[in-house]
Amino acid sequence: MSSIIGTRIRGEERADRPRLPSSVTGRAPFLYMSHPFSWTWSDEEGPGEWLPRLLRMTIQPGVNGVRRDGSTTPARTMAAERGCAVIEYNDPRLGKWQDYVQAFETKNGRRVHRSIFESVRVIAGRVRWKQDRSEYLSFLRHLVASGVIPPIDPDVAHELTGRERSTLQRLKQRSARNPADPNLAARVEAQQARVDAMTGAGRPVAQPKPRRRKKAPKDTANGGASFVGVPAPPGPSDV
Amino acid sequence: MAIDYGNTPGSNQFVSATMNGAAWALLTDLSDLFQFCVDLNPHQTGSTDNQIGQVKWDDAMSSLGETDTVSATDPTMSNVTVSVGRYALRRDVSDLYSLAGPPSGATIADFAARMADAASRARTAAVTAMFGSLSNSVTSGGGTALDADTFYNAMFQLTESRVPGPWVCVLSPTQLVNLQNALRSETGPTQYVPATQEMLRGAGPGLAGLFEGVQIWSSDQVEDDGTDATGAMWGMGAFGYQEMPVAQIGALPGVIAQSVPAASPILVEFDRTAADATSSVIGSYYFGVVEVEDARGVGIVSDIS
Numbered sequence: 001m002s003s004i005i006g007t008r009i010r011g012e013e014r015a016d017r018p019r020l021p022s023s024v025t026g027r028a029p030f031l032y033m034s035h036p037f038s039w040t041w042s043d044e045e046g047p048g049e050w051l052p053r054l055l056r057m058t059i060q061p062g063v064n065g066v067r068r069d070g071s072t073t074p075a076r077t078m079a080a081e082r083g084c085a086v087i088e089y090n091d092p093r094l095g096k097w098q099d100y101v102q103a104f105e106t107k108n109g110r111r112v113h114r115s116i117f118e119s120v121r122v123i124a125g126r127v128r129w130k131q132d133r134s135e136y137l138s139f140l141r142h143l144v145a146s147g148v149i150p151p152i153d154p155d156v157a158h159e160l161t162g163r164e165r166s167t168l169q170r171l172k173q174r175s176a177r178n179p180a181d182p183n184l185a186a187r188v189e190a191q192q193a194r195v196d197a198m199t200g201a202g203r204p205v206a207q208p209k210p211r212r213r214k215k216a217p218k219d220t221a222n223g224g225a226s227f228v229g230v231p232a233p234p235g236p237s238d239v
Numbered sequence: 240m241a242i243d244y245g246n247t248p249g250s251n252q253f254v255s256a257t258m259n260g261a262a263w264a265l266l267t268d269l270s271d272l273f274q275f276c277v278d279l280n281p282h283q284t285g286s287t288d289n290q291i292g293q294v295k296w297d298d299a300m301s302s303l304g305e306t307d308t309v310s311a312t313d314p315t316m317s318n319v320t321v322s323v324g325r326y327a328l329r330r331d332v333s334d335l336y337s338l339a340g341p342p343s344g345a346t347i348a349d350f351a352a353r354m355a356d357a358a359s360r361a362r363t364a365a366v367t368a369m370f371g372s373l374s375n376s377v378t379s380g381g382g383t384a385l386d387a388d389t390f391y392n393a394m395f396q397l398t399e400s401r402v403p404g405p406w407v408c409v410l411s412p413t414q415l416v417n418l419q420n421a422l423r424s425e426t427g428p429t430q431y432v433p434a435t436q437e438m439l440r441g442a443g444p445g446l447a448g449l450f451e452g453v454q455i456w457s458s459d460q461v462e463d464d465g466t467d468a469t470g471a472m473w474g475m476g477a478f479g480y481q482e483m484p485v486a487q488i489g490a491l492p493g494v495i496a497q498s499v500p501a502a503s504p505i506l507v508e509f510d511r512t513a514a515d516a517t518s519s520v521i522g523s524y525y526f527g528v529v530e531v532e533d534a535r536g537v538g539i540v541s542d543i544s
Contacts, residue, residue, distance in 0.1 A: 025360075025364070025460070027462070028368065030371075033372065035374040037374055037375065038374055038376065040378055040380075040540075041380075042380075043380070044382060053376060053378070053540070055371055055372050055373070055374065056368075056371035056372060056462075057372060058368040058369070058371070058372075060324070060365065060368060061322065061324030061325070062322060062323055062324025062325075062326070062365060062526055062527040062528065063324070063365045063368050063369065063527070063528055064368075064369055064372060064528065064529055064530055065288075065319070065320045065321070065322050065529060066322055066324070067287070067288065067322045067324075068287055068322065068323070068324050068325060074288060074320035074322060075322075077320070078319055078320060078529075078530075079372070081317065082374055082533045083374065084372070084374065114464075114465070115464060115465075117464075117465070118464065118465040119465075129463070129465040130465050130466075130544075131464055131465030131466040133382065133466055136464075136466075163392065166395075167388055167392065170388070170391075171388070183424055194380075
């Protein structure tokens with residue numbers, strides 16, 4: 001005679017589990033996406049590096065092609081036509097970051113979907129979300145290192161650097177008109193350091209170190225396909 | 240002995256508290272962003288999925304020799320798909336609640352009337368959910384507050400993309416505060432522009448002001464990731480919507496609906512469960528939103544902490 005085994009109710013299944021206040025609005029689940037032009041220069045940890053800025057496909061019927069049954073087929077097609085690549089929840093290359101969406105429940109039954117990098121605290125009824133920034137940045141680096149997202153294209157890096165240099169240019173012009181403004185001078189200095197790091201670093205994230213130096217190929221027609229460093233934009237002399 | 244407020248046991252003439260005649264409406268952000276989206280309109284086409292064809296009219300005539308044969312040139316064509324989804328809200332009101340005399344502003348009729356607000360919240364959330372999928376973005380740097388330069392960078396991005404005006408910018412409340420704070424410390428011409436002073440005025444939810452010709456709105460439905468919020472700036476045509484008129488559902492036998500205007504997209508019905516002594520108000524709304532043209536919008540990513 002087989003025995004009937006009960007299922008142990010764990011923390012998140014308990015009836016008295018803590019929930020978010022009813023005032024919190026629900027949020028649909030999402031898929032992360034990458035885009036060749038969606039990169040950002042991050043200097044939060046270390047001198048600076050190019051990291052992908054992840055886009056989101058909200059999986060909510062009626063939003064951007066998601067069907068009434070939650071099917072994302074048209075949404076994926078449209079995203080692909082815009083140049084986006086979806087990062088699947090179960091991509092084995094994600095490692096410990098698979099299933100990167102978590103759901104929270106409110107007292108009135110709504111579900112709030114957030115990334116696994118976010119945590120929440122309720123202080124005196126006020127809800128405060130916080131992102132584990134360091135973990136998230138590690139995730140972004142891993143996406144590139146594991147090949148989920150290809151490294152930044154040199155031309156894209158060049159273009160994005162150019163925008164930062166334009167910002168620097170404008171700041172310098174304003175600072176020249178307002179030499180007594182210490183706040184503006186500090187911003188010029190910070191932006192100059194940022195641009196210097198971008199042009200000087202010239203190395204995309206998570207590139208494996210070459211074991212031996214290889215002779216440069218003669219045919220450079222397709223030079224952007226494999227690169228070790230991002231070609232530095234024109235020097236700072238014209239900044 | 241004086242008659243006082245219930246100090247004498249058994250002679251208390253007062254109840255502990257009474258319900259005021261009117262309910263106070265708590266803070267709610269009812270900004271509606273559909274006014275900045277294009278009505279794509281083709282409803283009742285036999286499917287809940289609707290393809291919107293797109294044509295790019297950018298081909299110029301080319302010069303030819305006097306007797307050369309001109310070859311055909313196809314215009315660039317593409318499409319996007321709008322999928323219409325169902326959105327609904329239900330309020331259950333017990334008979335005892337109604338019989339006891341609820342305050343004005345919180346009666347069953349008020350619950351029905353407020354369904355339009357609920358629909359507005361739903362569609363604004365749907366629009367802000369698309370900000371995170373815009374491929375162009377500007378940022379003040381991860382974990383850095385929004386500054387005026389980033390705002391200008393968004394404008395420059397739209398200019399580079401040749402996006403026709405008018406432009407609108409929707410920010411989270413914290414992003415708006417940071418922008419206002421940045422404008423306070425602006426030097427040079429910007430500080431003297433009347434719009435700068437205008438932007439620094441206190442503003443509630445919704446329209447915050449007009450700066451450099453861009454309408455700036457704030458909404459608490461702009462999404463964030465715990466560090467950065469993703470607002471957006473766009474020109475008309477970046478986002479579009481379809482909604483289905485529900486008048487014919489309201490005309491069905493057995494539907495106890497409020498009078499539904501012919502083109503109304505929101506259906507409000509009453510339902511009665513006698514066994515539970517409960518009346519329900521159910522609002523239904525069928526709509527879909529889509530990013531019609533990615534290049535017409537730019538995300539604005541900045542810190543919210």
